[in-house]
Amino acid sequence: MEQLDISGGFDVHEYRHGLKLLRENRATMQLANRDGFACPACGKPFERLLISEDRTHSFGNPNAPFCLARTDDQLLVLTH
DSSP states (O other): OOBOOOBTBOOGGGSGGGEEEEEEOSSEEEEEESSOOBOTTTSSBOSEEEEEOSSOOOOOOOSSOEEEEEOSSOEEEEEO
């Protein structure tokens, strides 16, 4: 299982072969994990990934455990 590498920032295009785009707008992107990539925070497979370039973001009830990962420019929220 390949783990998402965020050490030099996160480039979604490196993982597009295994992520399905669900929604996208100017500053956020939501993707489904089709290839079982591992979470950069806990190392376990995740189901969905939210990438946000916004400085603030509010969430409803994700109904699942989640992890947060931060790069210099992005917040990644991974639900399990």
